[in-house]
Amino acid sequence: MSTTSHRVPTALPGFTVSTATAADWRQVTDWAHREGWNPGLRDAECFLATDPGGFFVGSLGDRPVAAVSLVNHNDRYAVWGHYLVDPEFRNHGYGRATCRVARKHAGDRILASDAMPDQVENYTRSGLVRAHDTVHYVGTPRRAGTGGTVPFEPGWLDRVVDYDRRSFPGGRPEFLRHWLTAPGHTTVLRIVDGALAGYGVLRPARGRHRIGPLIADSAADAEAVFAALVAPLDTGAEVSLFAPGGQGGFAAGLGLVEEFRVVRMYTADPGTAADRVYAIGSLELG
Template structure:
């Protein structure tokens, strides 16, 4: 699979509009934009995202002013994920977002692309070659206790990284070792494993964010494994501390059973068929931006 190296700043067909690969300092502005829109990025999200693929984050500038953003992160040689599609409200409907996407698209080469579309944008995404796969639902609320958090649940340690990476590959469309290496042990993240007879049967991550705690990924062999991990992740939260998670629609019952309610939904789309794997074991994805 190929990746086209993107110059630091390149012109577009729009007068005065250029696109560049963002530095971490520049991308901090995008995190601010996103959180003003209510996206509730975790405090360590940006550091983990950029470490996964430093060349996959793009800012569109009108003169010296950043007005558009998109990320296209290459997880490996075969799979990439669109995210962070944002345009400054005062500059929307002028083509700046599309121009930024056209530059970013080259970065992924011929990899399979994934993206999450708001329901009203599905037709536009379809015109760009993406095919609808399923809905992903955002659930929020005060978590209801579930199961026995102590039974077979242990805190994550780096010695488990390879095992978690291999386990995750069974339910994710492709491998994402770089992402997991940063995500599992990021500052503020609480990661737990479910281990049965010495075998990994699930893992989950809780992270702090401005509006409420976020859970994801949460992947488990069985509902009981998922319950035990959910209990471990939420034990210790205050009585008024909410959580949120993005759940594939088919697993929405799990979030509802934990006392959470649907807030909104997006549509997961791909440019080509992806392996289903053990999708039924995904109780929460890591993030919309990186899957």
């Protein structure tokens, strides 16, 4: 049962929307697992800490039946995610009603979202424009050398935040502060001539391990980071990552294969290029 205190009524009888509690989001994470999304073991805690007001549940009476997140990373950029409806309650408008309430949270920020290919037309009607495909790659990784990489240390946080900002609109310091050091997360830096040339994060999940973000100056730098992330894994362990479509050669060269793809869409051009992004952090928070 949801324990949120303030519920926004909607036009649907008995259906209200409220900001999610941690308990609410544990249920949403279970829904995501049932959908095959393979959430990371610490995703919920890191996500909620990034923008506690950006997570919403829609309830029919006291029963949560729908969810969505709209996370404000900074004062100019927000990301839609976690659009879920309990299968028993689909096709009644509960998801759309939850989104309408959540939309106010982002104000006039640029919005990003990831659409399944068959939903692009619907997202277009909501004011989003197609930018590029994002491909989910999975498999047992090819092992390679890990030279020029070091484990992340807290003293590098500000430099990682500044480096990441070149590829993420407006930056995401709060997200990275939690994500880089969450229990079970492995963060690796690529250092070239004393300067940061890439970084990546590997995290455990209920299924295969997940990699993201992975951002680097070049494919060679990205490969070194990837190799360092997977080196400690057991032989035969599988990993997955979401890569912008232009990085398909990178992922395939590491022994991974495409499983499915989504379409990244924006309400306006965010002003950053995807050519340094070899894996996004997550579909849910970008």
